[in-house]
Amino acid sequence: MKKSALAIVVLLVLIPAVFPLILKAYLAFVPGEMVGGVDGWLGFLGGYSGGFLAFISAYLIYRSDQKQKEKTTLLLRPSLLEATPTDASLIFTTLPVSEVESDSKGELHFKYRIFNATLKNVSENYASNVQLLLCLKSGKLEPWSYNKHVNRNIKYESIATLEANESRVFNIQISEDILATAEEFDFILKSRNMYGQEVVQKVRLHLHLEMKGYTFVHRT
Known part of the structure; x- marks a missing residue:
């Protein structure tokens, strides 16, 4: 405008x-x-x-x-609701691929801190193929998720497809070795709109260590 x-x-x-x-x-x-x-x-x-x-x-x-x-706009916020860990968790870990894939019981979900999150589509457009990537110095880290149907961890390529004003509750889990490096972590939130255009948003997870809380801050 x-x-x-x-x-x-x-x-x-x-x-x-x-x-x-x-x-x-x-x-x-x-x-x-x-x-x-x-x-x-x-x-x-x-x-x-x-x-x-x-x-x-x-x-x-x-x-x-x-x-x-x-334009597609997604809003990521802490959630008061808890998603089922083995069904809706995104696990960010630096463990070797072979070790993550060998976890056939979803035990990683019980080892890492859980950040309850709500993702809402606040635009009039729909958002498909929603992805969340963690930005580290070594590059962008894709999340894993335990799939109980195949009984192993798989790469979590898409969180959801969201219609206008639709929301999704899920968990974000980050390994302790990553959490120990900083109090702020940057994420890339990707989605595609109805015209096939890729929309990229920047979100920062800020940890409040003294209060044991956290917030998500959208950045331009």
């Missing part, structure tokens, strides 16, 4: 300055007698520029509204 307002202001400044110059150039360089008077042409140009400006303003506002509707 800010860009649209700036474009309208620029047009308001340019139109009164440019049209008189065009009229002067016409009088100076076009041969023959001018049809109508200067006042008449100025009145015509004023009415024409006013209508043109109104059209451009309406179009820019329309495009701004459309882009807002096309």
